[in-house]
Amino acid sequence: CHLLKKGFKQPREKLLGGLLATEFDEKSCLSRYHHPSLRKPSPYKPSGYLVAKLRSYERLHKHWGPGTKAYKRATEQLGNNDVRSSGDHECRYVVWMPMFGLGNRMLSLVSVFLYALLTERIVLVDQRNDIPDLFCEPFPETSWLLPLDFPLTNQLDSFNQKHSRCYGTMLKNHAINSTTIPSHLYLDIFHDSRDHDKMFFCEGDQALLGKVPWLVVKSNLYFVPSLWLIQGFQAELIKLFPQKDTVFHHLARYLFHPTNKVWGMITRSYDAYLSRADERLGIQIRVFSKPAGYFQHVMDQILSCTQREKLLPELATPESQVTNTSSTSPKLKAVLITSLHPEYSEKLQNMFLERPNWSGEIIEVYQPSGEKVQQTDKKVHDQKALAEIYLLSLTDKLVTSTRSTFGYVAQGLGGLKPWILYEPRSRIAPDPPCVRAMSMEPCFLRAPLHGCQAKTIKTTPFVRYCEDWTTGLKLV
Ligand code: GDP
Numbered sequence: 001c002h003l004l005k006k007g008f009k010q011p012r013e014k015l016l017g018g019l020l021a022t023e024f025d026e027k028s029c030l031s032r033y034h035h036p037s038l039r040k041p042s043p044y045k046p047s048g049y050l051v052a053k054l055r056s057y058e059r060l061h062k063h064w065g066p067g068t069k070a071y072k073r074a075t076e077q078l079g080n081n082d083v084r085s086s087g088d089h090e091c092r093y094v095v096w097m098p099m100f101g102l103g104n105r106m107l108s109l110v111s112v113f114l115y116a117l118l119t120e121r122i123v124l125v126d127q128r129n130d131i132p133d134l135f136c137e138p139f140p141e142t143s144w145l146l147p148l149d150f151p152l153t154n155q156l157d158s159f160n161q162k163h164s165r166c167y168g169t170m171l172k173n174h175a176i177n178s179t180t181i182p183s184h185l186y187l188d189i190f191h192d193s194r195d196h197d198k199m200f201f202c203e204g205d206q207a208l209l210g211k212v213p214w215l216v217v218k219s220n221l222y223f224v225p226s227l228w229l230i231q232g233f234q235a236e237l238i239k240l241f242p243q244k245d246t247v248f249h250h251l252a253r254y255l256f257h258p259t260n261k262v263w264g265m266i267t268r269s270y271d272a273y274l275s276r277a278d279e280r281l282g283i284q285i286r287v288f289s290k291p292a293g294y295f296q297h298v299m300d301q302i303l304s305c306t307q308r309e310k311l312l313p314e315l316a317t318p319e320s321q322v323t324n325t326s327s328t329s330p331k332l333k334a335v336l337i338t339s340l341h342p343e344y345s346e347k348l349q350n351m352f353l354e355r356p357n358w359s360g361e362i363i364e365v366y367q368p369s370g371e372k373v374q375q376t377d378k379k380v381h382d383q384k385a386l387a388e389i390y391l392l393s394l395t396d397k398l399v400t401s402t403r404s405t406f407g408y409v410a411q412g413l414g415g416l417k418p419w420i421l422y423e424p425r426s427r428i429a430p431d432p433p434c435v436r437a438m439s440m441e442p443c444f445l446r447a448p449l450h451g452c453q454a455k456t457i458k459t460t461p462f463v464r465y466c467e468d469w470t471t472g473l474k475l476v
Contacts, residue, residue, distance in 0.1 A: 029136035103405030167196030242374035277334035313359035342370025408442035
């Protein structure tokens with residue numbers, strides 16, 4: 001039982017090559033140190049510089065986090081219009097608010113955390129939804145949850161593009177300049193943000209924002225690629241991530257540790273359906289059309305992609321005699337399907353049951369849930385969604401759906417370059433049905449292409465237009 005004590009010296013793999021801190025109690029969050037029981041070691045190692053940066057971030061968070069004198073002082077300053085007159089402004093914070101579905105949330109939280117690392121802020125998360133039911137605390141001996149008595153709590157929900165503290169709106173109204181630094185600002189980084197909001201990504205604006213003690217961010221996007229395009233951040237980013245396409249992989253595995261409830265869902269599914277397989281294929285099916293549901297053209301597309309890419313074997317006619325000639329037992333391939341709609345896995349399962357296939361493999365199809373409709377902020381629904389994202393990330397090969405952040409998180413956590421199913425148009429299966437991703441990084445689906453970064457986008461070799469969304473940007 002001494003193994004469960006706090007601070008026990010952990011083997012390196014358990015700590016993800018030094019990424020994870022050692023100070024946690026194991027039992028309160030089993031997923032944190034028990035992940036190697038399900039996950040193969042990642043071939044991508046974090047840089048020593050990133051590991052050191054995370055340790056120093058943790059110290060900062062402990063110093064400035066909830067319950068500290070620094071936090072108290074910083075909150076007392078809120079509401080001041082010019083913080084330089086109040087003297088003390090060394091502690092800086094970025095408050096993250098959950099917006100849209102779980103995938104959207106995980107992508108924006110990683111982006112905000114990286115921004116905090118780059119700008120010496122600490123990140124605090126709004127806890128009035130089910131975040132504490134999904135994730136364990138990532139930073140030792142402190143908390144990432146924004147205290148409920150935070151002075152602006154009652155205003156958080158009213159922050160939007162029209163709010164007088166919205167940075168883009170203030171720029172538009174010429175209500176902000178570097179001579180008066182407000183104690184807090186709201187940043188709006190959405191798919192429909194305006195050009196003024198996107199000024200966040202400009203060098204000069206960062207100089208001003210750096211002085212504002214409290215930033216509140218609402219976003220549904222993975223805006224990391226555009227942080228790389230800010231010249232002032234690039235040298236540091238290159239040191240942190242010499243392998244540029246590993247940002248999400250490392251930071252997501254550092255931050256996101258499912259709670260014991262979710263970990264139970266993950267391990268039970270894994271043990272029942274995936275652990276015995278010789279190979280695991282994940283297929284994430286997100287139907288964005290309205291109405292959504294089961295469509296024959298989507299089913300055709302999935303079959304055409306998986307067979308063309310040799311991820312699933314070709315089916316033979318029911319009468320064909322496909323015999324297993326080898327002396328060894330046939331290979332077992334587990335196919336994990338995640339979708340709101342249960343019909344896709346039912347059909348696939350029946351297909352491989354009713355007809356032999358030419359490879360002689362045993363194909364077992366499994367779908368953990370079929371919730372039919374999105375019910376974000378319902379606790380068990382979100383827990384299932386997280387469990388499924390995590391399970392997808394444990395597969396050997398992965399097929400995802402165009403512009404789905406749910407799939408992006410799974411591929412990044414798993415270190416997988418997925419095959420992406422193109423979005424069908426006019427109810428026809430696209431040809432080709434899918435494309436292999438260039439990198440495991442998520443796509444910044446609405447990157448600012450025409451503003452201050454327009455030139456840099458064209459000349460930066462490690463930022464490319466996404467395979468599945470040609471106006472999005474991703475790290476490669
Ligand atoms: P996106 O809309 O595909 O970019 O992904 P999000 O995760 O942001 O939002 C979709 C939400 O719908 C998820 O968070 C879930 O609540 C639900 N959802 C979508 N697909 C699935 C799925 O395959 N399994 C489960 N359990 N929920 C899903």
